[in-house]
Amino acid sequence: MDYDAMFNTQLETLKDEGNYRVFAELERRCGDFPRAKSHDAEAPDEVTVWCSNDYLGMGQNPVVRQAMKDAIDQCGTGAGGTRNISGTNHHHKLLEAELADLHRKEDALLFTSGYVSNWAALSTLGSRLPDAVILSDSLNHASMIEGIRHSRAQKVIWKHNDPEDLDRKLAALPANAPKIVAFESVYSMDGDICPMAEIVEVADKHGAMTYLDEVHAVGLYGPRGGGIAEREGLMDRITLIEGTLGKAYGCMGGYIAGSAALCDFIRSFASGFIFTTALPPAVAAAACASIKHLKQSNLERLQQRDRVAKLRAMLNARGIPHLDNPSHIIPVMIKDPVKCRMLADILMQDYGIYVQPINYPTVPKGTERLRFTPSPLHSDADLEHLIEALTVLWKQCALARAVA
Ligand code: PMP
Numbered sequence: 001m002d003y004d005a006m007f008n009t010q011l012e013t014l015k016d017e018g019n020y021r022v023f024a025e026l027e028r029r030c031g032d033f034p035r036a037k038s039h040d041a042e043a044p045d046e047v048t049v050w051c052s053n054d055y056l057g058m059g060q061n062p063v064v065r066q067a068m069k070d071a072i073d074q075c076g077t078g079a080g081g082t083r084n085i086s087g088t089n090h091h092h093k094l095l096e097a098e099l100a101d102l103h104r105k106e107d108a109l110l111f112t113s114g115y116v117s118n119w120a121a122l123s124t125l126g127s128r129l130p131d132a133v134i135l136s137d138s139l140n141h142a143s144m145i146e147g148i149r150h151s152r153a154q155k156v157i158w159k160h161n162d163p164e165d166l167d168r169k170l171a172a173l174p175a176n177a178p179k180i181v182a183f184e185s186v187y188s189m190d191g192d193i194c195p196m197a198e199i200v201e202v203a204d205k206h207g208a209m210t211y212l213d214e215v216h217a218v219g220l221y222g223p224r225g226g227g228i229a230e231r232e233g234l235m236d237r238i239t240l241i242e243g244t245l246g247k248a249y250g251c252m253g254g255y256i257a258g259s260a261a262l263c264d265f266i267r268s269f270a271s272g273f274i275f276t277t278a279l280p281p282a283v284a285a286a287a288c289a290s291i292k293h294l295k296q297s298n299l300e301r302l303q304q305r306d307r308v309a310k311l312r313a314m315l316n317a318r319g320i321p322h323l324d325n326p327s328h329i330i331p332v333m334i335k336d337p338v339k340c341r342m343l344a345d346i347l348m349q350d351y352g353i354y355v356q357p358i359n360y361p362t363v364p365k366g367t368e369r370l371r372f373t374p375s376p377l378h379s380d381a382d383l384e385h386l387i388e389a390l391t392v393l394w395k396q397c398a399l400a401r402a403v404a
Pocket residue numbers: 113114115116118141143184188213215216244245246253254
């Protein structure tokens with residue numbers, strides 16, 4: 001058997017479709033966010049990153065960095081074990097308490113990533129609650145989809161952000177079956193925000209628990225960075241809030257927050273929590289510092305909002321089509337995988353602007369896009385440079401279309 005030939009056949013198909021992934025090799029410049037050194041031979045030495053999920057630049061914040069350094073000096077590098085076997089460090093417990101407080105829940109539980117937290121929590125809930133049905137928004141993240149699939153529970157998909165469809169689907173289920181409504185607050189690729197109050201209302205009406213992924217919202221929304229649920233005064237109406245420490249908080253790790261019983265249940269049964277090495281204590285200490293900072297500082301959120309509004313206004317003024325959404329995510333729609341890749345390459349090579357093309361399967365075919373995430377640290381000059389580059393490329397694309 002020629003296994004490599006089998007692998008290569010599929011890789012060639014990806015390349016033919018324009019969906020083969022090429023990663024930009026970068027060295028982020030600490031203290032100079034959003035600048036990075038590029039190791040791409042075709043690109044300038046220094047590039048400006050426009051697609052980072054370190055949304056607020058907290059990964060380079062001096063307080064966060066110092067917390068990590070101090071914890072390394074105090075505890076060393078790794079956790080030294082799974083949470084169960086010697087790996088529970090005091091920093092993990094401090095962080096869990098901080099997270100519980102952030103979401104005003106009784107408890108919280110850490111995982112090695114947001115992906116693992118969704119996968120582990122949903123697979124445990126779906127498999128351990130007898131006859132559970134999981135109702136999943138049609139645009140839920142892969143980590144939720146995988147968790148639900150692994151649980152083998154009955155899955156019902158409801159129309160994206162449509163509480164009426166959810167209502168109909170819940171009404172069709174047996175009244176006494178445990179039901180879990182799984183959805184996100186900010187959807188990462190379209191940047192739209194769920195109608196949370198209505199969803200919670202519908203779930204309550206049918207006695208369903210609510211499972212909310214706030215990965216693209218924690219740190220960014222709400223007066224203390226508690227996410228959209230905090231902003232809308234709904235934290236106490238959500239059964240389980242899931243989040244990441246890898247995006248707005250600039251570190252790594254995932255978590256759930258909920259009742260003490262819920263967290264104890266997941267802690268006790270989730271293989272994705274039990275059988276893996278705990279996060280390095282220094283990562284937990286840094287995340288804790290980042291959360292604490294963003295609980296009391298609105299500055300980064302306000303600056304980010306200003307940058308987002310400015311880029312949107314510039315795109316509008318130049319007639320460059322982008323999804324009109326109420327979040328910090330600005331998808332510029334290209335709708336073709338090859339063009340999307342090509343535009344990203346030109347931006348990188350000719351302008352030192354790094355934006356990763358977003359192609360299938362991350363988004364449906366025909367909706368390929370460049371996804372911009374302005375941060376508080378993108379300057380006016382960065383915005384001008386980006387908009388000039390996009391305007392030139394847009395004119396060239398329009399010209400190419402006209403002669404085609
Ligand atoms: N949920 C959503 C909606 C996501 O977009 C992502 C990652 N992009 C995750 C969960 C996983 O989070 P993490 O990156 O911390 O694994």
